[in-house]
Amino acid sequence: xxxxxxxxxxxxxxxxxxxxxxxxxxxxxxxxxxxxxxxxxxxxxxxxxxxxxxxxxxxxxxxxxxxxxxxxxxxxxxxxxxxxxxxxxxxxxxxxxxxxxxxxxxxxxxxxxxxxxxxxxxxxxxxxxxxxxxxxxxxxxxxxxxxxxxxxxxxxxxxxxxxxxxxxxxxxxxxxxxxxxxxxxxxxxxxxxxxxxxxxxxxxxxxxxxxxxxxxxxxxxxxxxxxxxxxxxxxxxxxxxxxxxxxxxxxxxxxxxxxxxxxxxxxxxxxxxxxxxxxxxxxxxxxxxxxxxxxxxxxxxxxxxxxxxxxxxxxxxxxxxxxxxxxxxxxxxxxxxxxxxxxxxxxxxxxxxxxxxxxxxxxxxxxxxxxxxxxxxxxxxxxxxxxxxxxxxxxxxxxxxxxxxxxxxxxxxxxxxxxxxxxxxxxxxxxxxxxxxxxxxxxxxxxxxxxxxxxxxxxxxxxxxxxxxxxxxxxxxxxxxxxxxxxxxxxxxx
Amino acid sequence: xxxxxxxxxxxxxxxxxxxxxxxxxxxxxxxxxxxxxxxxxxxxxxxxxxxxxxxxxxxxxxxxxxxxxxxxxxxxxxxxxxxxxxxxxxxxxxxxxxxxxxxxxxxxxxxxxxxxxxxxxxxxxxxxxxxxxxxxxxxxxxxxxxxxxxxxxxxxxxxxxxxxxxxxxxxxxxxxxxxxxxxxxxxxxxxxxxxxxxxxxxxxxxxxxxxxxxxxxxxxxxxxxxxxxxxxxxxxxxxxxxxxxxxxxxxxxxxxxxxxxxxxxxxxxxxxxxxxxxxxxxxxxxxxxxxxxxxxxxxxxxxxxxxxxxxxxxxxxxxxxxxxxxxxxxxxxxxxxxxxxxxxxxxxxxxxxxxxxxxxxxxxxxxxxxxxxxxxxxxxxxxxxxxxxxxxxxxxxxxxxxxxxxxxxxxxxxxxxxxxxxxxxxxxxxxxxxxxxxxxxxxxxxxxxxxxxxxxxxxxxxxxxxxxxxxxxxxxxxxxxxxxxxx
Numbered sequence: 005x006x007x008x009x010x011x012x013x014x015x016x017x018x019x020x021x022x023x024x025x026x027x028x029x030x031x032x033x034x035x036x037x038x039x040x041x042x043x044x045x046x047x048x049x050x051x052x053x054x055x056x057x058x059x060x061x062x063x064x065x066x067x068x069x070x071x072x073x074x075x076x077x078x079x080x081x082x083x084x085x086x087x088x089x090x091x092x093x094x095x096x097x098x099x100x101x102x103x104x105x106x107x108x109x110x111x112x113x114x115x116x117x118x119x120x121x122x123x124x125x126x127x128x129x130x131x132x133x134x135x136x137x138x139x140x141x142x143x144x145x146x147x148x149x150x151x152x153x154x155x156x157x158x159x160x161x162x163x164x165x166x167x168x169x170x171x172x173x174x175x176x177x178x179x180x181x182x183x184x185x186x187x188x189x190x191x192x193x194x195x196x197x198x199x200x201x202x203x204x205x206x207x208x209x210x211x212x213x214x215x216x217x218x219x220x221x222x223x224x225x226x227x228x229x230x231x232x233x234x235x236x237x238x239x240x241x242x243x244x245x246x247x248x249x250x251x252x253x254x255x256x257x258x259x260x261x262x263x264x265x266x267x268x269x270x271x272x273x274x275x276x277x278x279x280x281x282x283x284x285x286x287x288x289x290x291x292x293x294x295x296x297x298x299x300x301x302x303x304x305x306x307x308x309x310x311x312x313x314x315x316x317x318x319x320x321x322x323x324x325x326x327x328x329x330x331x332x333x334x335x336x337x338x339x340x341x342x343x344x345x346x347x348x349x350x351x352x353x354x355x356x357x358x359x360x361x362x363x364x365x366x367x368x369x370x371x372x373x374x375x376x377x378x379x380x381x382x383x384x385x386x387x388x389x390x391x392x393x394x395x396x397x398x399x400x401x402x403x404x405x406x407x408x409x410x411x412x413x414x415x416x417x418x419x420x421x422x423x424x425x426x427x428x429x430x431x432x433x434x435x436x437x438x439x440x441x442x443x444x445x446x447x448x449x450x451x452x453x454x455x456x457x458x459x460x461x462x463x464x465x466x467x468x469x470x471x472x473x474x475x476x477x478x479x480x481x482x483x484x485x486x487x488x489x490x491x492x493x494x495x496x497x498x
Numbered sequence: 499x500x501x502x503x504x505x506x507x508x509x510x511x512x513x514x515x516x517x518x519x520x521x522x523x524x525x526x527x528x529x530x531x532x533x534x535x536x537x538x539x540x541x542x543x544x545x546x547x548x549x550x551x552x553x554x555x556x557x558x559x560x561x562x563x564x565x566x567x568x569x570x571x572x573x574x575x576x577x578x579x580x581x582x583x584x585x586x587x588x589x590x591x592x593x594x595x596x597x598x599x600x601x602x603x604x605x606x607x608x609x610x611x612x613x614x615x616x617x618x619x620x621x622x623x624x625x626x627x628x629x630x631x632x633x634x635x636x637x638x639x640x641x642x643x644x645x646x647x648x649x650x651x652x653x654x655x656x657x658x659x660x661x662x663x664x665x666x667x668x669x670x671x672x673x674x675x676x677x678x679x680x681x682x683x684x685x686x687x688x689x690x691x692x693x694x695x696x697x698x699x700x701x702x703x704x705x706x707x708x709x710x711x712x713x714x715x716x717x718x719x720x721x722x723x724x725x726x727x728x729x730x731x732x733x734x735x736x737x738x739x740x741x742x743x744x745x746x747x748x749x750x751x752x753x754x755x756x757x758x759x760x761x762x763x764x765x766x767x768x769x770x771x772x773x774x775x776x777x778x779x780x781x782x783x784x785x786x787x788x789x790x791x792x793x794x795x796x797x798x799x800x801x802x803x804x805x806x807x808x809x810x811x812x813x814x815x816x817x818x819x820x821x822x823x824x825x826x827x828x829x830x831x832x833x834x835x836x837x838x839x840x841x842x843x844x845x846x847x848x849x850x851x852x853x854x855x856x857x858x859x860x861x862x863x864x865x866x867x868x869x870x871x872x873x874x875x876x877x878x879x880x881x882x883x884x885x886x887x888x889x890x891x892x893x894x895x896x897x898x899x900x901x902x903x904x905x906x907x908x909x910x911x912x913x914x915x916x917x918x919x920x921x922x923x924x925x926x927x928x929x930x931x932x933x934x935x936x937x938x939x940x941x942x943x944x945x946x947x948x949x950x951x952x953x954x955x956x957x958x959x960x961x962x963x964x965x966x967x968x969x970x971x972x973x974x975x976x977x978x979x980x981x982x983x984x985x
Contacts, residue, residue, distance in 0.1 A: 073895075075829075075973035076902060137898065141889040148883065151928065155936055163932065167925065174886075174924050178917035181898070185905040185913060 009053050009066050010082040013046045013092070014128045017099065021121035024114055032113050039103045039117040043124065047096040053084070054093055059483050062086070062491045064134065064197065072138070078194050081135040086488025087335060088131045090481050091262055094342045095131065095255045097470070099124040102247040104463045105350055108357070109157065109245065116157055119149040120247065127255050131262060136184045136194040140177070143259065147173050150240075150248070150256075158243040165236075165243040172226055172236040180223025180263075186216045187271070200270045200495075217275045221268050227260030228316050231289045241309030246353025249305065253312050254346035258338045261319045265331065265492065269323065273495040276326060280413045283324040288419040290317030295429035299436075304355065304362040307437055308348045311388065314426055315341050321423055322403040325416055328486075328493040330406025335485045337403055340387075340395035340474060347384040347467040351377060354460060355441065359453040364437065369446035374455040378442040380464050385434040387471050390427055395474035400427070402482075412496070501557050504549070504564045507542040507572055508612055514538025515605040522598020532587055532950070535601040539580040539608070546572045554981075560679050561619040563754075563982075570832060570979025571615035571750045578743045578839055579608040584954035585847040586735040588854055588947070593640075600640060604739065607633035611747035618758065620668045620678040623751060627664070627715070630747060631657050634740060638732040649731025656724045657714065664711025670704030671759075680758040688762050695766070705760060709773060712755075715748030718811060719781040722804045726792075729800035734853060737796055738846030741803045742839040749810060749835060753828060757817060757982060764821070771818020774811045775912050782808025782919045790926045794859045795849060798926060802885060803842070805923060810834055812912055813900045819907040827907070828980035830900035833973055837884070837892035837965045844958030845881035848874050851947040851955070861930055866939025874945060875934045877959045882927040884962050887920045892965035899973065 020042025024035055058065060067083040084092060102120065109116055126149070129142030147170055155166035184194075190213075191199050226233045241249050269276045294314030301307035315337070322334025354377055356362045359370060371378035387394035390401075407420045456464060474481055502509070518534050525531075546569055554565035583604060590600050610630030617623045635657065639650025672678055675686040687695065695701060713721040729737045761767050785805030792798035813834060816827030849859070851874055856863050867875045884891030897920070901913045947955075965972055 071970075072968070073970045073973060075970060075977060076899065141894070144889050144894065147888065151931075152935065155932065163936065167928065167932075170924060170928065171921060174921040175918070178914075178921050181901070181917050182905075182910065182914050185898075185902050186910060188902060189905045 008068050009049060010068060010084065010132050013049050013053070013096065014082070014125055014132060016042050016046045017121040017128075018125040021118040021125070024121070025118040030114065032110060035113050035117055036103070036107060039121060040100070042121060043096070043100040043103050046124075046128070047100045050092050050096040054089060054484070057084075057089060057484060059487060062487045067134075072135070076137070076188075076194070077192070078137040079135045080138060081195060081197075082132045082138075083134050084132060086484045086486060087265060087492075088262065088488070089484055090335065090339045091131045091255070091258055092128060094258065094339050095124060095127050098251060098254045098342065098346055101346070101350075101463050101466060102250050104459060105250060105353065106245075106247040107459055109247070111157060115152070119152050120251075123149040123153070123251060127251075127259065130259050134196050136188065136196060139196070140181060140184055143180070144177055146256065146259075147177075150252070153248045154240060154244045157245040157248070159245070160243045161239070162243040165239040168236050169240045172233070176223040176226030176233070179219045183216050183219030183223065186219065190216070196266065196271075213272060214275055214279075217268060217272045217279070221264065224260040224263040224268065227263070228257060228320065229260065229313065230286055230316075230320060231293055231313070234290075234294075234313050237313060238306050238309045241312070241349075242303060242306045246349060246356070249309075249349040249353070250346040253309070253349055254342040257312065257316055258342060261316070261323065261334065261338050264320075264323050265335070269326070269331075270492050270495065273492075273497075276324065277412055277496065280324040280326055281415075284321060284407075284413050284416055284419050287317045287320035287324065288422045290314065290320060291423045291426035292317075292429070295426045295433065298433045299429060301433075302364045304352045304364060304367070304437070304441070305349070307364070307433065308345060308352055311348075311430065311433065312341070312345055314430065315345065315388070317426065318400055318403050318423060321407050321419065324413070325403075325407035325410040325420075326412045326496050327406045327410040328489060329402055330410055331489045331492065332482055332485050333399055333402025333404075333406045335489065336395070336474075336478065336481060337399035339481060340399040340471070343467055343470050343474075344384060344387045344394070344396055347380075347464065347471070348388060350464065350467065351381040351384060354456060355381070358455070359450050361450075364440045367441045367447075368444040369442070370450060370453065371442035372446045373450050373453040376456050376461065380456075380468060381442065382438055383468060384471075385438050387475070389430045389434050393472065393475045395471045395478070398475055398478040501555070504555060504557055505562075506545040507549075507576075508609055510542045510545060511538055511576075511605055511609045511612070514541070515602045515609065518602045518605065519598050522602075528591065528597045531598050531601050532583060535583050535605055536580055538605055539576050539583070543573060543576040543580075546576065556618070560681060561622045562613070562616045563618045564616060565982055566979045567750075567754070567982040568612075568616040570975065571746065572612045574746055574836060574839060575608050575611045575615070575743055578739065578746070578843065579604055581843050581847075581954050581958060582735050582739045582743075584950045584957075585738065585843070585850055586733075587950040589733060589735055589850060596640075600637070603633045603637050607637070607739075608743065611743055611750075614747045615750040615754070617751070618680045618754065620672060620680075623755070624661075624665060624668065627751070628661065630744065631661070634736070634744060637736045637739070638728055640733050640736065641731075645731040646733070647731075649728045652724055653728045660711050660714030660721065663707050667704045667707030667711055670700050670707065674698050674701040674704065680755060683759040684762065687760065687766070692763075692765070705770065706773075708755065709752075709770070712748055712752045713777070716745050716752070716810070717804050717807045718777050719784055719804065719808070722781070722785075722807075725804055726797045726800040729803075730794055730796045730859070734796065734846060734850045737799075738843055738850075741799065741846070742842050745803065745807060745810075746835045746839060749814070749831060752814060753817065753831065754982065756814075757828070767818045769818075771815045774818060775815035775909060778808045778811035778815055779912060779915050780808075781805065781811060782916060786919050786922045786926075789923070792926070793861055795861050795864070795930065796859050798861065798930075799842070799845065799849075802923065802927070805919065806838055806842075806885070808919070809897065809900065809916055810838070812904050812909065812916055815909060815912065816900070816903045816907050819909065820903070824907075825977060825980040826903035828982075829973070829976040830903040832976040832979050833969070834896040834900045836972060836976065837896040837962070840958045840961040840965065841881050841884040841891070841893055844955060844962055845878060845885070847951060847955045847958060848878035848881065851951050852878075852945055855943075855945040861933055863940070864930065864933050865937030866934070867945070868935040870939050870941075870943065871945035871947075874947065874955070877955050878934065879931050880959055880962060882931055884966065886924045886927050888924075890963065890966045892962045892969070895966055895969045899969075
């Protein structure tokens with residue numbers, strides 16, 4: 005393979021960011037078209053990679069490996085497998101869409117789009133890195149753009165939310181760094197592939213494996229987020245600008261789930277089995293607590309933010325049920341949630357922008373002024389509660405079936421049923437939200453509120469198309485995901 | 499045989515320093531002083547590079563060692579001195595008198611530090627240390643305003659106490675071993691049995707007192723009291739110089755002394771390793787927490803440098819806990835020092851430019867700098883990110899490297915404390931970033947900067963990025979430099 009697809013996909017956005025930041029004399033229009041161009045090509049390339057991805061084998065494909073820092077045996081090592089490829093697509097697609105979503109951001113546009121593109125590069129890097137140091141490097145880079153994006157272009161208590169986000173994330177990555185260093189010390193290698201293949205046999209030290217497992221897990225748990233490390237999320241979501249909320253919910257949270265599968269489960273299958281029960285219980289708490297708190301939110305964005313906590317609970321449940329079906333379900337749920345919640349945030353942004361209000365107690369009757377937004381928002385809401393023919397249904401169904409039939413964790417059926425109960429609450433808050441925003445008496449103060457314009461229709465229909473496509477024909481993704489999950493299931497011995 | 503040619507870099511620097519002073523008397527255009535001083539640094543560096551890779555040798559009856567370790571540090575000090583001189587141009591051109599002395603003193607203190615890295619004998623260690631210190635005392639008080647004078651006096655008094663403590667420690671070590679040359683001290687100690695060493699607590703006391711004396715130089719807790727005041731009062735380029743070069747020299751000498759003289763037997767090195775581990779843990783925690791409420795950026799960086807000394811001492815602890823043949827602790831320390839030097843110099847250079855315009859070191863006055871001077875603000879942001887230890891800057895690789903050594907030698911607890919400290923430090927470093935990019939500018943006036951300053955800033959920022967993204971080559975150098983001459 006001569007062409008370095010992954011390097012190109014990962015670094016095109018950052019090239020765009022540099023051009024946008026330093027080219028003299030750019031007009032607002034040119035900045036936006038540059039940003040769109042430099043996110044469109046990664047999208048096109050990643051779709052091409054998806055198309056020619058070999059679905060028959062479980063191996064890592066499109067590998068690129070160069071020696072990077074010989075002194076510590078670190079490599080510039082990229083590759084995708086069935087687990088990471090859907091997430092790469094998720095990010096490149098969202099990356100392009102958020103540029104469209106940001107089309108009206110005119111405050112310091114140079115910096116805004118430069119940070120947005122840098123963010124895309126770092127997230128793509130996380131999904132493609134197969135070297136622990138490289139992985140960690142991309143993982144950390146993401147913090148800086150997020151900090152600026154929330155604190156400059158956000159709303160409300162944006163500076164507080166931004167620094168809270170940074171401190172939580174850095175705390176998580178500090179734990180992860182300690183874990184990575186221990187793992188490196190224990191195995192003498194930074195390659196995820198080598199370590200996963202060598203298994204625990206490579207660990208030759210007295211270092212307790214359980215400690216490494218939990219150090220790494222803490223880092224990912226902050227990101228996912230897992231109760232009780234979730235409190236940064238509602239604040240960050242509420243105060244972030246729309247496009248950043250979309251990336252945050254859509255792709256950033258998935259870094260946590262991806263890390264758990266890629267490192268915690270693949271490298272420490274036995275430890276994962278041993279402690280799965282605790283994590284499954286936490287997943288149940290995530291689902292129910294998240295959903296219950298969502299019920300009583302009055303701020304539109306905060307409500308969607310909290311619903312993410314609940315939905316990420318399903319991912320956690322699927323991962324630590326440790327069965328083939330449940331792991332596929334968890335990965336699909338990550339993909340599907342990325343689009344559904346991304347769309348919800350985009351719609352919430354539109355409502356906010358067009359009606360100038362996001363307090364549910366003030367909103368009402370908007371279906372009259374903005375019929376298209378009302379319909380699409382409702383579809384997104386129904387997808388969030390898992391209506392058949394949407395991707396939400398396919399993903400959650402797989403998670404539930406997979407965990408219910410999992411033989412690894414005893415008594416998991418109880419927690420699965422609790423999780424299913426979460427859907428009932430989800431239906432409650434979604435329907436209630438839709439009712440309060442779009443139905444009820446028509447309010448005069450919103451008479452001038454506009455509906456979605458052409459550009460906005462383009463991106464919201466793209467979201468819907470993806471959600472429906474995956475909902476109706478999930479095999480398009482599950483075939484790929486399975487090739488990534490099978491080797492891991494093999495490690496788990498079932 | 500005198501082997502004077504092994505001292506070429508030092509002699510060159512001394513000659514250039516004297517030339518600068520004399521030249522100052524006869525020429526009117528003071529710009530030439532800068533050129534000559536930089537030429538001195540570059541020529542000396544050239545000689546040092548030419549000596550690189552040769553076999554290790556000793557001079558003057560094993561008083562001076564010319565080994566990779568010394569050469570690595572000599573290069574580092576010369577690079578720092580050149581960058582500091584470049585960064586000083588704006589600042590010094592405002593002085594009506596003594597410009598020549600300023601540059602000459604910078605060169606002379608660099609000379610002292612180069613000797614510090616090479617000395618392997620207690621008395622010459624002391625002499626090199628004093629040559630460095632006395633030049634720095636003068637430089638700190640160069641502004642002659644009340645704050646600068648106070649800083650200089652404080653530095654002088656505390657420095658004198660530290661020197662006295664160090665001398666006392668050296669005297670005790672000499673008293674119990676009868677030797678001043680490090681290799682010979684090591685032989686005497688290794689010949690002693692465990693009970694023999696325990697029966698002579700004076701030797702242990704001497705060691706501890708030497709830790710205290712050197713601890714002053716590297717701003718280790720609890721010998722750090724001078725740092726914030728001196729950093730605040732000194733001319734900003736000198737603050738930068740103190741924060742990197744003086745610290746690096748301190749670490750060089752500690753490594754040399756403790757590694758060559760007290761490196762064996764292993765229970766002894768375990769002891770001082772643990773002392774440094776505890777000092778590291780306290781130092782970084784205290785430095786970081788006290789830095790949070792600071793309002794003056796120079797004071798804040800002062801406390802930050804105390805915290806950074808803590809991270810560096812993680813490397814010293816690793817050296818103490820690891821077997822003598824293991825170079826990971828030392829090379830980690832060397833790499834960290836190099837990356838820290840570039841980072842802090844970059845940060846201070848940006849501060850020199852910004853403060854020169856604002857005439858203020860208060861963080862709140864940096865408000866809106868992102869719009870008034872986007873490139874300066876960007877450079878300062880990069881350096882602050884590097885100080886936090888986040889990619890893609892040098893600080894990240896340095897921390898990764900030094901901590902990976904520590905984890906390998908059972909210091910996971912210390913590494914956990916250190917990484918949590920990095921999180922705490924993010925809070926106050928990012929506060930500056932926040933003020934610069936989020937605040938409203940007080941005026942729309944641009945911030946001017948001279949070519950020399952821009953050159954210094956771009957060199958350091960380039961270095962920070964280079965060490966952060968492709969550190970392989972410098973890590974090799976550090977590994978090479980970690981090989982010390984053993985007598």
